[in-house]
Amino acid sequence: xxxxxxxxxxxxxxxxxxxxxxxxxxxxxxxxxxxxxxxxxxxxxxxxxxxxxxxxxxxxxxxxxxxxxxxxxxxxxxxxxxxxxxxxxxxxxxxxxxxxxxxxxxxxxxxxxxxxxxxxxxxxxxxxxxxxxxxxxxxxxxxxxxxxxxxxxxxxxxxxxxxxxxxxxxxxxxxxxxxxxxxxx
Numbered sequence: 477x478x479x480x481x482x483x484x485x486x487x488x489x490x491x492x493x494x495x496x497x498x499x500x501x502x503x504x505x506x507x508x509x510x511x512x513x514x515x516x517x518x519x520x521x522x523x524x525x526x527x528x529x530x531x532x533x534x535x536x537x538x539x540x541x542x543x544x545x546x547x548x549x550x551x552x553x554x555x556x557x558x559x560x561x562x563x564x565x566x567x568x569x570x571x572x573x574x575x576x577x578x579x580x581x582x583x584x585x586x587x588x589x590x591x592x593x594x595x596x597x598x599x600x601x602x603x604x605x606x607x608x609x610x611x612x613x614x615x616x617x618x619x620x621x622x623x624x625x626x627x628x629x630x631x632x633x634x635x636x637x638x639x640x641x642x643x644x645x646x647x648x649x650x651x652x653x654x655x656x657x658x659x660x661x
Contacts, residue, residue: 547595553618557602557652560589561618566607566649568616574653576607582651583608585641590658599658605651608639613649 548555550573551565557573558565570577586603593600639645 547593551616553616553620555652556593557591557600557654558618559591559620560587560602561604561620561650561652563606563618563647563650564613565616565618566613566651569607569613569649571607571649571651574651576605576651577613577648580607580609580648581642581644582606583638583640583642585638587638588655591652601655601658603653603655604638605653606638606642607648607651608642608646609644610646610648612647 550557550567553561553565555573565573566576567573571580576582583606586605589602589604590599591602592598639647
């Protein structure tokens with residue numbers, strides 16, 4: 477047990493020799509500033525309104541009003557926009573494929589996918605938004621993992637509760653909003 481005490485005594489004396497009160501206070505100050513930056517992280521920015529009007533996303537051309545066709549039934553998992561969805565379909569819960577049910581709020585934080593529309597054979601950038609607010613819908617569950625990525629690329633992962641940016645973190649259902657067509661097909 478004596479060697480254990482001697483080991484920690486030597487380590488403590490070494491730290492005391494190589495550091496000062498000023499460096500300790502400097503490190504505490506850095507930690508305080510670091511913690512104060514947490515509200516400025518992307519979750520807080522997204523909750524304040526999302527992307528500015530007219531924002532351009534690389535590789536995405538703006539969606540024109542009305543595509544040449546929207547084939548399929550938005551209440552089934554096989555609907556073309558749902559290629560990367562994971563959750564209950566808002567189209568079965570009182571909403572639509574691009575709108576939340578009444579009494580819920582669309583999360584400003586999303587995951588993104590690219591799906592092929594079989595009507596015009598174009599790839600579309602799809603924003604999967606969770607609707608938040610009341611109890612989970614519980615109908616029309618879909619789990620399609622096309623282009624799903626590991627958690628270290630969170631913006632492309634569908635296993636996250638994306639309601640963290642909304643006023644309520646209670647998940648209800650998921651939408652599939654078209655952002656535009658992919659320039660690089």
